[in-house]
Amino acid sequence: MKYPIPFDERELKLKAIQMRKDIVLQTLHAGSGHPGGSLSATEILVVLYNCIMKHDPTDPQNEGRDRFILSKGHITPGYYSILSRTGYIDEDELVKFRKFGSILQGHPKRYTQHGIEMSGGSLGQNFSVACGMAMAIKHLKKQAYKVFDLASDGELQEGSNWEAIMAAAHFKLNNLCMIVDDNNLQIDGNTCDIMGIAPIDKKFEAFNWNVINVDGHDLKAVYDAFKKFEELSKNSDRPTVIIAKTIKGQGISFMADVCGWHGKAPNQAEYDASIKELEEQEKQLKENS
């Protein structure tokens, strides 16, 4: 299979910058969409798709692939970018995001040939689906393919998640890894003010999960967290959660940690400013290495 490729921090940093450019590009063209949570999940997706998951864009339904399920379905700008940059979606398609006739629906529509395993958009639903896949793989197929699920902190307010979190431990789904993009922001404000869910780690521990806390923007730390999961999936019969502390809107100064950028597209001037910042980051990275 084409992936995973070896971890190279500089390369991944460049990929993360490219992904952030894709995120603002797609939302600019669509005139809507969700940049904030896409930007917070950028490093997670870049590491997962490049250096962790076994998968092959030339054979998207390869039985032996690791599976990825997007629970926080609104972060399509980030999701479509990583799928495009790893070879599942034509780069030219990105500007058609959210437009009539495009495969790039506002919230994901299942297109297995494009690596989109599952539709999404209704929060709290897809982690149960990921559980079902992990159960099928572990208990019926008796295989070790991994299932990764990316959820958000706000999304954990949906009660059915906890039904699934309970079930994942009950069925000893050590092939299952949930990543919580813990950016402490949701549409109406700070998660801790709207409906506090802290402490997330203690809740998962109480549900008999392995818990890994990580800085979700530190590529090496994220990589190590996934590697730790791989180890745990061999040595423990518990599912694993990686709680990635992140900043919504990360990488673009005026979007960072601002609630309003959850579901708002940049205008042309904001887009230009974003690209300028990202190009500056790129330049500095290249000069320093």
Add this chain to the structure above:
Amino acid sequence: MRNWELKLVRQGWADALVELGEKNPKVVVLDADLSKSTLTCFFKEKFPEREFNIGIAEQNMVNIGAGLSIEGYIPYTATYGVFMSGRAWEQIRTTVCMNNFNVKFGGAHGGLSVGPDGASHQALEEIAVMRCLPNMTIIVPADYSEAKKATLAAAEIVGPVYLRFGREKLPVVSSDDDEFIVGKAKLMQEGTDVTIVACGAMVAEALDAADELKEKGISAEVINLHTVKPIDSEALIKSVKKTNALVTAEEHQLMGGMGSAVFEVIAQHYPVPAEMVGIKDTFGESGTPAELFEKYGCKSKNIVEKVLEVLKRKNK
């Protein structure tokens, strides 16, 4: 009244699951702590490695089913109709139906016949809330044999199938040799004066009503509409073109149910005087099934009354 032989409808579903378990290694069962009521316990006993009890968590059960179907399995989920079609409705809509996933729903204890458990457990809305979902097939078997055939047939359909069956034994209105085709209404009895369309427990009541009508010199045609969706428009239109009068009968809310589905077809293609028998915008209560059917107007005599009404309008 005919001297009906009675048999558990859900036993037909349970026996079919065991048969499927032997025939098809992809068939798995998901429970929500009701395996002894839904009778999936028979499958569990025989194929313990292919039954998963998800606990009292219907939303999770449905979407775990979706995950299993992504991996190529055919999950049969089982719980009471109230929790299946109500609690897990959005999972059924957004995850299962939108993706046309191959998940089957066994909605047990549908209707008033749940009896003493009372209104909370008497599902009277499943047909309405499942019928508006694209890709969904809905089957309401009338007896043991139909339940068995429907459960077997569901495995051959790629996509979601909702099976509704009640708690009580029901009259045996079909034989094992009868043909059962999903989407094809079954003509139970030919007649010329009125068409009675029924499903589930009301099929036997409709046949009893036809007997009573015969004594009054009225010839009733009785159609068993076991598949509510996709609806057999052709058979319905053909029958009302002959009889020019229609009565529907179901153990379900009148709004949005089987009768509504039939009316949608007839009103658009061949309007005739028509009446409905079923639950009139109310919840049930505790009681014996017989007491409840009497109070809520789901007896053969209610069908007879409605037939006499439509015939008056037809002859004007």
